[in-house]
Amino acid sequence: MTRGPLVVVGDVLLDVDVCGSVSRTAPDSPAPVVDVVRRVERPGGAGLAAWLATGDGSREVVLLMALGSDDEAQVLRRRLAERVRLVEIGTTGRTTVKARVRADGQTLLRMDRGDAGDLGDVPPEAGDVLASASGVLVSDYGRGVSSHPGVRALLAAVPRRAPVVWDPHPRGADPVSGTLVATPNEGEVRRFAGDPAPDLAGLSRSAAALVERWEVRALAVTRGAAGALLSYGAGIPVHLPAPEVPGRPVDTCGAGDRFAASVALALAEGALIREAVGTAVVAAADFVRDGAAATCMDPRPRVPRTSGDAVALAREVRAGGGTVVATGGCFDLLHRGHVETLQAARRLGDCLVVCLNSDDSVRRLKGPDRPIVPQEDRARVLTALDCVDAVVVFEEDTPNEVLRTLRPHVWCKGGDYSDAALPEEQVLLEWGGQAVTLPYLAGRSTTRLARATQGGEP
CATH class of the missing domain: 3.40.50.620 (HUPs)
Structure with missing residues (x-):
């Protein structure tokens, strides 16, 4: 039996890294001068999640997104189409661009621009791909795709036939009822639940409250180097530790997308929730160890971490x-x-x-x-x-x-x-x-x- 595609639904951004090194400060201010070596443009947000989900190319990945007609949107279309099937909703907005100035592996400054605009109608193709999906990942970056009434109507029917993973955003929509796993980070959980308690007990309490409020099966709370806390609502949560990532500084950009994509892929293959989250914790640690989003699409040779040969x-x-x-x-x-x-x-x-x-x-x-x-x-x-x-x-x-x-x-x-x-x-x-x-x-x-x-x- 042929597997259906993994469908990623969400907001696509353009990430830009301006990379170089610092050896001096400006003569007119105590600002570092970056000698630029290269500029890298790559899909971010749901675009990065979809790209990562393609893995070794053995599974079809479909991305349902909103894109306009500006130059940045054209860059995203070209890059994503290399590996992902695109289903688009029109928008009057400008593509969101997140530009980082990086020197010697560290981010010195981030500059954001763009706006969401008004979204158009959902194309009929979206219903077809969601109906055939073996799994769905909603990668919400607060730009409106997951809040679109037409998208939500289609997503509401998916949990009855395929696992849904929802990576939420404070400015986005709540997961649809029946979502199998939601994957907020620790700060987002405390913000969503309104419980600022800084200890593990407070986090567990907040996670359990969100499981009930959102009517999801489980909450996998990402905690950076500490791993993930898996809550099913009632009962004792499960702590899934992350492997140590040696060396500092560590760039974690995109680790949440790697985590959510790994959970969705594992569930689409039939894994249990705990198995899927455990796999994703290791995948996110490996992703950070290998350079995170800054190198995952870099055409230059990279040092692999493992090899059977x-x-x-x-x-x-x-x-x-x-x-x-x-x-x-x-x-x-x-x-x-x-x-x-x-x-x-x-x-x-x-x-x-x-x-x-x-x-x-x-x-x-x-x-x-x-x-x-x-x-x-x-x-x-x-x-x-x-x-x-x-x-x-x-x-x-x-x-x-x-x-x-x-x-x-x-x-x-x-x-x-x-x-x-x-x-x-x-x-x-x-x-x-x-x-x-x-x-x-x-x-x-x-x-x-x-x-x-x-x-x-x-």
């Missing part, structure tokens, strides 16, 4: 100007010492590849009773760590050949090699790689753990 990952990172870090070992009975070493290694570059000894290799090194955990399981556990981007298994007694294939910029080893060269150091010299050591956490080792599980002394 370690060699391809290393090649892509090098091509994008990033630093490839590699480390190696058996990682049998993964423990805290391993994790802290891996996290420290990841901070040295833009990706971390773990070169993992195969089962046969471990037996030759450690004896016939090892490994305790087979290589497939060891690799799966390692790839589940946020700090590990890829794993490659090698059969030899040393990782020299796999290092020649990966050609990392940095090779990390845990332990004390201060008085002797690392065995792999000569291989690294072939392409100018650098070996470093990272100290182990004292008192943690696989051998000690194995002995303890067998009833021996730890």
Whole structure:
């Protein structure tokens, strides 16, 4: 059976980033002077949500929006049509433009212009696509699409046949009754509910009140780095923590759109609400880690976070100007010492590849009773760590050949090699790689753990 499209309904904006660097202040005022390097124009609001929802291109995404006839609207049409099917409502308004001046990864200033204007009639095509939708995301930015009487009449019938996710706005409309999940952020919840209590109890109370008032099935409250709070109204809410996003400053522009789009996609695939929200929390953290809206449509090469192919990952990172870090070992009975070493290694570059000894290799090194955990399981556990981007298994007694294939910029080893060269150091010299050591956490080792599980002394 063919899946229906994911339909995004909402207000489209044009986001503009003017990017450069600051090395001086103006002579006539204490204002930073930005030496502009590039200007990037991209869809924002519901346009960004729809673009993100297209993912790998395996699902059709339809965007129901309002656009006028100004130059900015033409830019949006061209860019969105690359990946999204457009259904338009006419408007007399000027396209809303949000322009950010950014320097060295930080936003210095934002300038907004545009107005909503009067919206025209809803085209018949809108009813057709909503009737066939496998899921609907309403991305409300307070410009009038979700408040349009014709749009609301069509949306009111959707919850009976497909999941609806509603990303609300303080100047927008309330979700239609029967919406499966609403996705306001923490500040919006407190504003909607009129409860300024700053603690978690107050937020939970406000979320439960909105579930009842809006007649939605659940409220997924986004809380930035803290993750999301999922409330079903009555009962204890569920806290879904977000993975840590290392490094500062962090640009979170568009993270809410990434979250809402991920929830809608997961629900359209049949996921439970809690599963969908958990998936979206991780997707939003990954989105921020990878540069957020500032880089999601950037045509320049970007450093990927994960790859199933370690060699391809290393090649892509090098091509994008990033630093490839590699480390190696058996990682049998993964423990805290391993994790802290891996996290420290990841901070040295833009990706971390773990070169993992195969089962046969471990037996030759450690004896016939090892490994305790087979290589497939060891690799799966390692790839589940946020700090590990890829794993490659090698059969030899040393990782020299796999290092020649990966050609990392940095090779990390845990332990004390201060008085002797690392065995792999000569291989690294072939392409100018650098070996470093990272100290182990004292008192943690696989051998000690194995002995303890067998009833021996730890």
